[in-house]
Amino acid sequence: MSPTRGKGEGAVYQRSSDGLWCVSIELPGGVGRSRKVVCRKTKGNAIEALRALQDELARTGDIAKSTMQLSVWLDYWLPNISAPRNEPGTTKNQRGHINKWIAPALGRLPLSKLTPTHVRQLHKAVRDGGGSSTLVVQVHATLSVALRDAVREGKMRQNPCDLMDRPKGSTAAQKALTLEQTLSLFRYVMTRPLRHDWALWAAYLLTGTRRGELLGLEADRVGDVLDLSWQLQRITNIEDAPPNHVYRNVGGNLYLKKPKTKAGTRIIPLVDPLLSILAMHMEGRGPGLVFTEPDGSAIKPDEATRRWKKILAKAGLPEDVKLHGTRHTTVDLLAAAGVPAELRREIIGHSTREMTEAYRTKGNLPELTAAMKKMSALLSDETSRSDTSNTGSGKEAGQP
CATH class of the missing domain: 1.10.443.10 (Intergrase catalytic core)
Structure with missing residues (x-):
């Protein structure tokens, strides 16, 4: 049995079932011993993954768990983080964006697995559903700010919305009386x-x-x-x-x-x-x-x-x-x-x-x-x- 390691020290081992090299790092908080395990094909790549996890743990105090689905995060985020800082009208709009578009299209995906490709798929779902270009912009904004807060709280490493161009809405000029x-x-x-x-x-x-x-x-x-x-x-x-x-x-x-x-x-x-x-x-x-x-x-x-x-x-x-x-x-x-x-x-x-x-x-x-x-x-x-x-x-x- 290997000696007990402190939180964040990690362990590297080769899994006998498939030969993959795995790193295991103990996480703070939770009930009992909570660990994050990542596997790679080579020992060198596994050690690189361990160092990245250690850096993230030192920076945020926690490590994003890939098992948290986007829908789970949004259920927590809207009432506890977003609503207390926004007008009721904004909260109502965000709830509509989540329930009608974001959750059906991306809700089951783990936070750590979200990519710009998934965000573009969301844009397409809104357009295919009859949504205007302005609605695409609004839905994107709701997702972006929700994922920004997820990054701030250490639930994911990077916001995929930051890795792509924002969608553009209608540029039609507001009509006015002469x-x-x-x-x-x-x-x-x-x-x-x-x-x-x-x-x-x-x-x-x-x-x-x-x-x-x-x-x-x-x-x-x-x-x-x-x-x-x-x-x-x-x-x-x-x-x-x-x-x-x-x-x-x-x-x-x-x-x-x-x-x-x-x-x-x-x-x-x-x-x-x-x-x-x-x-x-x-x-x-x-x-x-x-x-x-x-x-x-x-x-x-x-x-x-x-x-x-x-x-x-x-x-x-x-x-x-x-x-x-x-x-x-x-x-x-x-x-x-x-x-x-x-x-x-x-x-x-x-x-x-x-x-x-x-x-x-x-x-x-x-x-x-x-x-x-x-x-x-x-x-x-x-x-x-x-x-x-x-x-x-x-x-x-x-x-x-």
């Missing part, structure tokens, strides 16, 4: 002041905010500025919400979500004509959400999107311009008004760390206010000129 189309829609919206949602569309066109930012805007955050501290989100898996994230339920599965850090808060100066539009819209209203259904309940994000398409159709404009496209339109309007690129990025919210800090301190609020006034003046001037040119035409300005 300046002329924006003016047409703005005029149409202004002919509907008695409708409960007219101010909402004016606000989207004049601020470039994200869908949830305006739907989650509350009366006490409207003053000289719009304080976009919360966003309205539809969350069906709130149980997955990380403990350090703040949510407020506003009915059903609708929640107001607050940014994790102060840097995530965005401030937009409030100037005319939006200042007057919101004042008229909020007259007689109490605290709570600024934009609501007629009964005072929150507007569901999907419902806002549906109504956006409907109002585009009524105004005689292309219905394939997404509500998110108003952000691109605002960028174009700011550029047309001569607003510098740095301020455009700050207003729209595509900011670097330094710009985000400037938001938080509000040190550049006068510059942002001047920029918003330039854009608003552009819209007002163009609308006035267009209304004048249409006088006597027999057609009311703003009608499709």
Whole structure:
């Protein structure tokens, strides 16, 4: 009997049944004596394998066991590693990627056996299943981050996703309204002041905010500025919400979500004509959400999107311009008004760390206010000129 060896020292022997040279190395933890055994055709190759195992043990404190299947790791990874650091929506998407694509295609494979070829097979399975190129990118990202964490925890040596090119999604440009189309829609919206949602569309066109930012805007955050501290989100898996994230339920599965850090808060100066539009819209209203259904309940994000398409159709404009496209339109309007690129990025919210800090301190609020006034003046001037040119035409300005 060979003498007892310490953890990580290893043993080299030739197996009598098939003549292969094997190395056995004792692993830390576990119940009883846990070992990793690797066999090679020659003694030299076996010794090289032993040294690699010893290096891995010294580097990570453990050695990846080839018996752990990918599905077993994913079952542990999603609730214990990924969910605590992500938004519930991200966790929901990752769960869908795993259950529908990753586990069926690769789940039975051991972590240590995964290769770039297997990852490409996953890409093909998604495409063959009717998935778009964007979905391929998303599924790849879920697998990649799960395997990255497996490497960090010593469950595997190398992430095969790092050994290959990332898949590419669709490069189709986001459609946006032109300046002329924006003016047409703005005029149409202004002919509907008695409708409960007219101010909402004016606000989207004049601020470039994200869908949830305006739907989650509350009366006490409207003053000289719009304080976009919360966003309205539809969350069906709130149980997955990380403990350090703040949510407020506003009915059903609708929640107001607050940014994790102060840097995530965005401030937009409030100037005319939006200042007057919101004042008229909020007259007689109490605290709570600024934009609501007629009964005072929150507007569901999907419902806002549906109504956006409907109002585009009524105004005689292309219905394939997404509500998110108003952000691109605002960028174009700011550029047309001569607003510098740095301020455009700050207003729209595509900011670097330094710009985000400037938001938080509000040190550049006068510059942002001047920029918003330039854009608003552009819209007002163009609308006035267009209304004048249409006088006597027999057609009311703003009608499709």
